[in-house]
Amino acid sequence: MTPFHQSLSRELKTLLSRLKLRRCQEVGDSPTVLGRVWIHGAGRVHVGHRVILDGRLAPIELNVVASDSLIILGDDVVLEGGASLEAMSSITVGAGSRLGAFCKVMDNQHHPLRGNRHARPASVPLVIEEAVSVGSRAILLPGTHLSKGCTVAPGTVVSRKIPAGVSVGGVPARVLRREVMG
Numbered sequence: 001m002t003p004f005h006q007s008l009s010r011e012l013k014t015l016l017s018r019l020k021l022r023r024c025q026e027v028g029d030s031p032t033v034l035g036r037v038w039i040h041g042a043g044r045v046h047v048g049h050r051v052i053l054d055g056r057l058a059p060i061e062l063n064v065v066a067s068d069s070l071i072i073l074g075d076d077v078v079l080e081g082g083a084s085l086e087a088m089s090s091i092t093v094g095a096g097s098r099l100g101a102f103c104k105v106m107d108n109q110h111h112p113l114r115g116n117r118h119a120r121p122a123s124v125p126l127v128i129e130e131a132v133s134v135g136s137r138a139i140l141l142p143g144t145h146l147s148k149g150c151t152v153a154p155g156t157v158v159s160r161k162i163p164a165g166v167s168v169g170g171v172p173a174r175v176l177r178r179e180v181m182g
Contacts, residue, residue: 021047028075035081037062043069043087048095050076057081057101074130089123097128100136100154107142129164149179 001009017033024039028049035055039045043064051073053060061084062071069087073079074095082102085091089107099105108123124142128134132146135154140146145161152158153169153176162168165179 035059039064041065041069042067043071046070046072048073048075048077052078054079055081061085063087080136087123087126088120090125091128092126093128094130094132094148096130097132097134099128099134100138102136103134103138103140105140109142 013032014030017031018027020033020037021027021031024045024047026046028047028051030050031047032052033055034053035057036059037053037055038059038061040061041064043066045062045064058081060079060081063084063086064071065086065088070090071085071087072090072092074093074097076096077093078098080099080101083099084104086106091105091107093099105126107126109121126140126142126144128146129148131149134140134146134152135156137155138152139157141157141159143160144158146152146158147162147164149165150162151167152173153167155171156169156173157171158168158173162173166175167177168174169176
């Protein structure tokens with residue numbers, strides 16, 4: 001393939017990716033969207049530079065429920081197929097983070113565990129800092145704060161702050177290994 005054809009092919013892929021992300025309020029340079037991405041709701045979605053949304057395995061869902069809801073995907077973020085982010089308040093995914101296939105990220109549980117099940121509990125912002133790796137089928141519940149460089153094992157359920165540079169796993173999440181900084 002000639003350099004001209006390679007350049008044209010790259011531009012067409014970028015244009016198609018931008019078309020799939022047309023419901024987003026802001027899209028950075030060089031997004032890559034493979035497969036299907038569903039963007040629902042009245043809120044705002046901001047996508048950083050060089051973000052990869054790989055929905056070939058299953059659709060990726062970004063659901064910003066209320067008009068003041070916000071999902072921010074930082075630069076170089078990778079979302080794999082079947083990932084679902086549901087924001088009533090805000091979800092922030094830091095630069096260089098990766099969310100595995102079929103992981104579920106939500107900042108509201110949509111009904112209380114006790115009492116009136118029709119009342120909606122308050123939303124708690126969910127933060128994933130930079131360079132975090134979340135395994136497939138992990139569930140991140142309201143109030144989760146994954147600090148820089150931590151790793152979440154596949155199938156883990158997280159509902160609290162996880163310190164920087166640790167690996168967590170299990171239901172509920174517990175520290176499996178601490179990284180040696182140095």
